[in-house]
Amino acid sequence: MLATLGGGCFWCLEAAFQMIRGVRSVQSGYAGGAGANPSYEEVCTGESGHAEVVHVDFLEDVVSYAEILGVFFSAHDPTTLNRQGADVGAQYRSVIFFHSEEQKAVAEALIADLEEQCVWADPIVTEVLSLTKFFPAEPYHQGYYQKNPFQSYCQAVVSPKLRKIREKHSSLLKK
Secondary structure, eight states, rough: OOEEEEOOOOOHHHHHHTTTTTTTEEEEEEEESSSSSSOOHHHHTTOOEEEEEEEEOOOTTEEEOOHHHHHHHHSSSSTTTTEEEESSGGGOOOOEESHHHHHHHHHHHHHHHHHHOOOOSSSOOOOOOOOEEEEOOGGTTTTTHHOOSSSHHHHIIIIHHHHHHHHHHHGOOOO
């Protein structure tokens, strides 16, 4: 099964989902814009309409779509419009691209539940949209954190998010 999710820089989400049991692969890429085959440079302008996303291939009999979304909501702030920390622009928006009506229903129900629980002080701004096309990011973006764990962005931004995922979702981690 596939999940396509955007929540800031794809390096963060990619590294988070690579830790989750039942996840077979994670691919960084772009979705949601009008242009075909966007480049990182085009997406970084914020004008392409594309968001940085991850394409998560997972085994639904090992980890559910709802659990995947739980990790997603723990890995970013879904209340900040077009921004995650210092990363600003529509390319960093919080978005769930669903692959089926069932995924759409699960996403909308989870968002409603999180809002009812008042998990965050501000309202959730995560978009729930049908995936039209996913474009893989350039090869140097794939497995970025694994290849560059000591790079400054990885240390300052990605590593703290991974610690949070380990603490909050320890039962979902690969052994």
